[in-house]
Amino acid sequence: MLYRYSGGGEVQVMAQGFPSTLSFWQEFATHHVAFHQSKECDGHLVPHLDLYDRDYWEALQLVCFAILLGHSDQLQAIMDLLVYENDDQDALLEDLVAPYLPGRPGSKVYTRQLPYRKTRKIFDAKPEQRPALMAKYLDEWYDASRREPYYDRHKSSYFPGYWSLEAAAITFILGIDDSSYRDKKFYPKDLVDYARSVGRPPVGAAEADASGAAILRVPAGQPAPRAGWWFSAAQQGSRRHFQQGSVFPDIEYSAYGATFWQWSPDQSSPAL
Known part of the structure; x- marks a missing residue:
C-alpha cells in the first residue's frame, strides 16, 4: 500500500x-x-x-x-x-x-x-x-x-x-x-x-477553546457560535474571521461533500 x-x-x-x-x-x-x-x-x-x-x-x-x-x-x-x-x-x-x-x-x-x-x-x-x-x-x-x-x-x-x-x-x-x-x-x-x-475526528478528540469547552465542527448554513477565525477542510486556505451569529457559507463543488467549519487553533490575524 x-x-x-x-x-x-x-x-x-x-x-x-x-x-x-x-x-x-x-x-x-x-x-x-x-x-x-x-x-x-x-x-x-x-x-x-x-x-x-x-x-x-x-x-x-x-x-x-x-x-x-x-x-x-x-x-x-x-x-x-x-x-x-x-x-x-x-x-x-x-x-x-x-x-x-x-x-x-x-x-x-x-x-x-x-x-x-x-x-x-x-x-x-x-x-x-x-x-x-x-x-x-x-x-x-x-x-x-x-x-x-x-x-x-x-x-x-x-x-x-x-x-x-x-x-x-x-x-x-x-x-x-x-x-x-x-x-x-x-x-x-x-x-x-x-x-x-469520509469521516469526522473521533468523539473525544475535539479541539477545545481557552476555557476548555469543546468546539465541534459546524455545518454550513448554521451561525457561528462565537467570533473568531474558522476554517473548512473543504477548501485550502479557507481560514477566515466570522462574527458570532454570522452564517457559515457553503463551499460549492468541493470533493468533500457537505461543508463543515472548524475553530482554527491559530486565532492570530494574518500578517500584512
Missing part, C-alpha cells in the same frame, strides 16, 4: 483495498499461531509484529492507514494482532487508537524512540500550539528517523517513499489546521484530505 501511494495510486482505490490487506495479516497470524502450537516449534514464541524491532514500521502503517482510509472499525482487529507476544504496547500506537477504542490502559513506553516519542508534545499541547509543533516535527522527522528501516531507502532499488503517516493521522484525530504545514516534505496531505472527506 505504501508503494502504491508513493507511485501516485488513487487514495480511494487504496481505501477499498485496505480490508484485504488486513485479512492477509490475519491469515498469517492464524498460521503463525498454529506453528507455535505445533511440534515443529522449539517453544520460542515471537510476536506477529515485533514492536521493538523493524516490524514496528509495518504496525504503524496498519494503524495509520486504517484511520486515514476510513477503516477505524478495523483498529480493534489490528491491535489484537499487535498484542500477541509483545510484552509492551507502544505509546504512540495507543495514543492513535485511544479515541476509537476507549478503555484501553494506554502505554508510556515508546518501543521505537525517535522520531515517534516527539509526538507526545503534540498530543499534550494546547490546540493553538499544535500546528507549530507539528511543523517542527515534520522538519525534524527524517533526520530523527536514522535508526528506522525506511531511512536512506532512496539509495535502494526498492524505494517506498518517505511519509510521516503518524503526522497525518494525528492531524486528523486532533482536528489540527494543517494549512501552515500541508506542503512540507514527508506530509501526506491528500491522505488527511481523504480522511476528512
